[in-house]
Amino acid sequence: MTGAKFKVAIIGAGMGGLATAANLLRLGMDVRIYEQARQFQRVGAGIQQGPNAVKVLRGMGLEERVRDLAFKPQMTRYREAATGDLMWERPQADVYEAKYGAPQLLLHRADLHEALASAVPDSVIQRSKKLVDFAQTGGGVDMTFADGTQERADVMIAADGVHSFVRERMLGPERPRFTGRVAYRTTFPTHLIKGAEVEGSTKWMAKDRHIVIYYVNPKRDEVYFVTSTPEPDFGVESWSREGDLDELREEYRDFHPTVRAVLDACPVVHKWALVERDPLPFWTQGRVALLGDACHPMTPYMAQGAGTSIEDAAVLARCLADAPASRLPEALKRYEKSRKPRTSWIQSSSSTNDIERFRREQDQVFSYNAWEEPLAENAFELTR
Ligand SMILES: Cc1cc2nc3c(=O)[nH]c(=O)nc-3n(C[C@H](O)[C@H](O)[C@H](O)COP(=O)(O)OP(=O)(O)OC[C@H]3O[C@@H](n4cnc5c(N)ncnc54)[C@H](O)[C@@H]3O)c2cc1C
Numbered sequence: 253m254t255g256a257k258f259k260v261a262i263i264g265a266g267m268g269g270l271a272t273a274a275n276l277l278r279l280g281m282d283v284r285i286y287e288q289a290r291q292f293q294r295v296g297a298g299i300q301q302g303p304n305a306v307k308v309l310r311g312m313g314l315e316e317r318v319r320d321l322a323f324k325p326q327m328t329r330y331r332e333a334a335t336g337d338l339m340w341e342r343p344q345a346d347v348y349e350a351k352y353g354a355p356q357l358l359l360h361r362a363d364l365h366e367a368l369a370s371a372v373p374d375s376v377i378q379r380s381k382k383l384v385d386f387a388q389t390g391g392g393v394d395m396t397f398a399d400g401t402q403e404r405a406d407v408m409i410a411a412d413g414v415h416s417f418v419r420e421r422m423l424g425p426e427r428p429r430f431t432g433r434v435a436y437r438t439t440f441p442t443h444l445i446k447g448a449e450v451e452g453s454t455k456w457m458a459k460d461r462h463i464v465i466y467y468v469n470p471k472r473d474e475v476y477f478v479t480s481t482p483e484p485d486f487g488v489e490s491w492s493r494e495g496d497l498d499e500l501r502e503e504y505r506d507f508h509p510t511v512r513a514v515l516d517a518c519p520v521v522h523k524w525a526l527v528e529r530d531p532l533p534f535w536t537q538g539r540v541a542l543l544g545d546a547c548h549p550m551t552p553y554m555a556q557g558a559g560t561s562i563e564d565a566a567v568l569a570r571c572l573a574d575a576p577a578s579r580l581p582e583a584l585k586r587y588e589k590s591r592k593p594r595t596s597w598i599q600s601s602s603s604t605n606d607i608e609r610f611r612r613e614q615d616q617v618f619s620y621n622a623w624e625e626p627l628a629e630n631a632f633e634l635t636r
Contacts, residue, residue, distance in 0.1 A: 257282055258577065261395060261405035263383050263418060265292075267368060268544025268561035269411035274312055274371035275569035284405070285372070286397065288382035292369075295522065296439040297361040298468045298476030303352035303618040305559030308566050309367075310354065311623040317367050322357035323467040325453040330607060333458035336508045340607060344453075352618040358453060360439060360468045360476075364558070383417060388538045407580050408540045409568065411561070414527060416546035422537050428527035428549055434486050435552065436495045437478040438521040439468055448513035450475055456511050457607075463504060465514055477514060478552065479504075480605070486525055495523035526551055528603055531596035536584040543568065548595040554602040554610060556617065560595050566622035567591050589628035594620065 258281050262269045265287035276283050301309070301318070309315045330340040344356045369377075382398040386408060393408040410418030414428050442450065453466035465477045481503050501515050528551050535547045544561030568587045575583030601613055 258406040258572070258580065259404075260284075260572075261286060261393065261403060261408045262411055263395075263408065264411040264413060264544075264546075265289075265369070265377055265379075266411060266413055266544065266561075267365065267558040268546075268565060269409075270365070270368035270372055271308070271312065271562040271565035272409055272411060272543060272568060273376055274368065275565050276572065277372065277376070278312075279569060279573055281572070283376055284403070285377045286381035286383060286395070286403070287377060287379050288398075290380050292362075292365065294360075294362040296476075296520070297437050297522075298358060298439060298466060298478070299361040299364050299558055300466075300555035301357045301359070301364065302555065302559050303348050303354035303356060304556075304620045304622070305562055306354035306357055307621045307623065308559075308562045311566060312371060314367050314371060315354075317370070318357060318359065318364065319355075321363045321367070321469060322359035323452065323469055323472065324355050324357055325466065328356070328453040328455065328466075329451060330455045330457060331508070333456045333462070333507045333511070336456075336510070339457065340611065348618065351615075353621070358466045358468055358476075360474065363468075368562075383412070386418070386421070386540070388540065391539075393539050406539065406577070407572075407584070409543050410540065410546050411543045412546050414529075414545040414549040416542065418540065419532070419542055419546050422534075422540070422542070423532060428529050430486070431526045431528060431551060432482060432484040433480050433526045434483045434495075435478050435480060435524045435526055436500050436521050437476070437524065438518055439474050439476045440517070440519055442467070442473050442475045444517040444519070445475070445513055446517065448510040450510065450514060456507055458507070461503070462605075463507065463511055465511070475514065477518070480526060480551075480553070486523075493523055495521040497521055528599065531592065531599060535588040535592065536581070538581050539584070541568070541584040541587060548592075548599050550595075550599040550602045551605065552602075553605040554598060554617065556598050556602060560598055563620070563622040564591055564595075567625070567627070570623070570627060586628050586630060590625070 260283045262285045265285045326345045328342040385396040395403045455464045463479045535542045543564045571583045571587040
């Protein structure tokens with residue numbers, strides 16, 4: 253790809269923002285990330301990267317690093333919660349490599365974040381910079397931050413997450429929809445688990461709740477779980493906070509002894525409101541575009557939120573690579589048109605938490621290669 257040197261501002265240094273910065277820097281663009289947090293924290297959470305996401309990482313030169321850090325399951329098992337009866341075995345590792353051209357990788361969320369950050373020089377990331385206002389004037393975007401400073405860029409990419417301020421300014425105030433469910437999640441040393449052996453990767457499913465348990469490194473010495481637990485009265489104001497272990501164990505008291513052994517061993521847990529949105533009417537406005545959870549937040553049941561965010565970053569880079577400076581809004585529209593059908597479909601599929609549907613749609617999710625998929629029609633070529 254060849255690229256003109258645009259000045260690009262990225263709001264948010266999450267998975268989507270970092271991947272976007274890394275890809276645009278490789279095109280020779282002048283990139284700055286503005287992140288509201290003072291520093292990154294290692295919160296206890298795992299993350300799955302499907303073959304579609306691993307192919308994006310490959311194109312960014314990060315695949316080997318992530319493979320070395322990750323647990324690569326041979327199989328993910330779906331089991332009935334109380335009896336442990338097998339409902340579905342999903343062969344992964346070598347089978348996925350042969351079929352989709354990349355494996356499924358399971359790792360610590362902070363390790364993936366660090367890998368993405370390793371592709372972005374520290375000088376590109378400005379911390380303690382919370383965007384509080386922006387306006388498009390004279391072929392650029394003026395931004396104002398909470399500390400009173402101002403910046404200007406040719407294009408602004410808002411990777412500011414599910415509670416996106418930029419989305420709100422573009423489309424009006426509307427909270428993400430609370431699903432009535434919470435996710436308890438944490439990572440902890442495997443040796444704390446007594447009297448049970450944990451399989452590599454298992455989803456334990458009851459009628460109204462589930463828990464997913466897997467290792468987050470090749471040594472299998474750190475284990476992760478994440479639940480989907482009904483709690484309609486959870487105060488969404490506090491969409492993330494420390495969870496009560498006794499309440500959690502009570503919620504899963506009828507589950508298989510292996511699950512109970514994992515929960516008994518767990519020293520601390522966090523609790524997140526599970527929220528989602530319907531697909532947005534549009535993602536871009538002039539020289540401003542949304543990316544990642546800012547435009548397509550989804551439930552975690554297909555483990556595709558971060559994966560689709562980094563797919564966005566690859567496709568956005570492809571759309572900006574050949575865009576003339578005068579046609580940046582059209583290039584952003586092209587990015588939106590290229591991505592929205594896929595993410596809208598994954599949002600709606602993920603929302604169902606229907607493993608029969610996941611099974612049917614798996615090929616479509618994992619075969620996708622964001623570096624090679626045809627892009628939507630190129631508006632500026634047609635009008636040139
Ligand atoms: C329980 C759970 C499990 C999940 N499991 C998986 C999984 O296995 N696989 C997977 O692919 N995905 C998973 N996801 C989804 C994944 O975590 C998200 O989709 C992903 O983090 C989205 O990345 P993002 O960069 O769009 O947003 P975020 O990671 O939320 O980053 C947004 C960034 O923007 C910053 N920011 C916000 N507002 C401002 C502002 N005004 N100014 C400056 N900075 C700002 C924030 O501080 C933050 O750093 C899971 C999610 C949950 C809740």
